[in-house]
Amino acid sequence: MTVIDIPGSKSVTARALFLAAAAEGTTTLLRPLRSDDTEGFAEGLKALGYAVRQEPGAWHIEGRPAGPGVAEADVYCRDGATTARFLPALAAAGHGTFRFDASPQMRRRPLGPLTTALRELGVELAHGEREGHHPLTVTGRGIKGGALRLDAGQSSQYLTALLMLGPLTADGLAVTVTDLVSEPYVEITLAMMRAFGAEIAREDGPEGRTYTVAPTGYRATTYAIEPDASTSSYFFAAAALTPGGAVTVPGLGTGALQGDLGFVDVLRRMGADVTIGADRTTVRSTGTLRGLTVNMRDISDTMPTLAAIAPFADGPVRIEDVANTRVKECDRLDACAENLRALGITVDTGPDWIEIHPGTPAGPAEIATHGDHRIVMSFAVTALRTPGVTFDDPGCVRKTFPDFHTVFEAFARGL
Ligand SMILES: O=C(O)C1=C[C@@H](OP(=O)(O)O)[C@@H](O)[C@H](O)C1
Numbered sequence: 119m120t121v122i123d124i125p126g127s128k129s130v131t132a133r134a135l136f137l138a139a140a141a142e143g144t145t146t147l148l149r150p151l152r153s154d155d156t157e158g159f160a161e162g163l164k165a166l167g168y169a170v171r172q173e174p175g176a177w178h179i180e181g182r183p184a185g186p187g188v189a190e191a192d193v194y195c196r197d198g199a200t201t202a203r204f205l206p207a208l209a210a211a212g213h214g215t216f217r218f219d220a221s222p223q224m225r226r227r228p229l230g231p232l233t234t235a236l237r238e239l240g241v242e243l244a245h246g247e248r249e250g251h252h253p254l255t256v257t258g259r260g261i262k263g264g265a266l267r268l269d270a271g272q273s274s275q276y277l278t279a280l281l282m283l284g285p286l287t288a289d290g291l292a293v294t295v296t297d298l299v300s301e302p303y304v305e306i307t308l309a310m311m312r313a314f315g316a317e318i319a320r321e322d323g324p325e326g327r328t329y330t331v332a333p334t335g336y337r338a339t340t341y342a343i344e345p346d347a348s349t350s351s352y353f354f355a356a357a358a359l360t361p362g363g364a365v366t367v368p369g370l371g372t373g374a375l376q377g378d379l380g381f382v383d384v385l386r387r388m389g390a391d392v393t394i395g396a397d398r399t400t401v402r403s404t405g406t407l408r409g410l411t412v413n414m415r416d417i418s419d420t421m422p423t424l425a426a427i428a429p430f431a432d433g434p435v436r437i438e439d440v441a442n443t444r445v446k447e448c449d450r451l452d453a454c455a456e457n458l459r460a461l462g463i464t465v466d467t468g469p470d471w472i473e474i475h476p477g478t479p480a481g482p483a484e485i486a487t488h489g490d491h492r493i494v495m496s497f498a499v500t501a502l503r504t505p506g507v508t509f510d511d512p513g514c515v516r517k518t519f520p521d522f523h524t525v526f527e528a529f530a531r532g533l
């Protein structure tokens with residue numbers, strides 16, 4: 119049995135950085151993720167005048183409840199949507215002029231519903247090139263708060279950004295959500311906000327769910343970051359795919375915050391033996407992988423992981439309700455289809471679904487990564503059973519897991 123230590127969660131690290139920056143006092147984050155996204159988030163905070171001290175295994179952040187410590191800043195968000203969507207909300211609560219830009223990949227990704235909502239709250243916000251996209255300038259004068267409606271059907275990150283802003287408003291914030299994807303990420307947000315002292319109430323009404331956030335501010339704390347559940351999916355999938363394979367991931371169990379741990383339930387439905395303990399999860403191959411139809415709206419970052427092992431199932435694998443994977447680091451439905459077809463697999467796709475037929479993937483083939491870390495990490499699992507797979511940009515794993523190739527190769531040798 120291989121026990122593997124998975125680096126910290128990107129989503130939890132990004133939220134913890136925001137909450138720590140907004141809190142009264144100094145916060146220590148234990149086991150934060152060191153990757154391009156989270157380093158980019160920390161750099162963004164520094165550009166906004168926050169003191170962030172990074173030691174191996176612990177980051178210390180001096181909170182500034184009044185907002186950024188500078189009157190003007192240029193913030194480069196790299197490829198990270200958490201950085202690109204959360205930091206403008208943090209800046210909006212402060213006083214000053216803050217310019218944000220992002221990589222070409224992130225500039226293509228939308229954030230219009232969030233910037234519209236910020237404007238409705240009285241924030242002066244200008245888009246530099248294209249409405250609803252980076253680059254943008256936020257002019258903060260503090261936020262009174264109020265009530266608004268939000269369509270988070272494209273990304274839950276819009277809602278997370280507004281919820282985290284709530285305690286920093288003068289009067290509190292009520293957000294009524296008319297549509298929502300990736301809902302478990304909102305649960306992470308609420309749990310973490312509460313750990314930093316926030317008070318949130320929820321009520322379901324005819325127009326949608328309303329989240330009401332009290333104007334409490336945040337309190338600093340010491341916060342341990344749990345391992346990344348989306349990253350774990352590659353190791354769980356590899357174990358399920360390999361006859362005799364087994365893996366245990368410590369630190370992710372029944373109390374885990376991240377919905378993406380639910381990927382193991384998909385593997386269980388396919389025939390893998392799955393045990394979720396209090397503080398660890400184990401996946402063992404049974405030698406069987408069944409086809410299935412699965413709705414992945416809640417856990418769509420693991421859609422490429424499932425697509426990558428799908429050809430080895432004994433029947434078609436149909437993944438539904440994942441339209442928003444078309445606006446991630448790349449169009450992931452098209453990228454999965456393109457690469458599986460290059461390996462000789464029959465694939466059908468629609469606006470929000472993909473269906474993969476059983477077959478034996480055959481190389482040689484160079485995977486077109488489109489600069490997407492998840493396409494690389496997913497097809498690295500396919501490559502365990504497919505000689506001749508290479509990647510046009512293997513290094514893009516730096517977004518969430520810079521050491522992926524070394525760690526995964528060592529893991530695969532021991533499977
Ligand atoms: O809030 C977060 O940390 C995230 C939310 C999800 O995005 P969407 O809500 O855009 O689906 C997920 O795909 C992303 O990797 C991280």
Ligand SMILES: C=C(OP(=O)(O)O)C(=O)O
Pocket residue numbers: 197198199200419446447492518
């Ligand atoms: C979609 C992702 O990232 P983000 O939206 O945070 O850039 C991801 O990590 O798969």
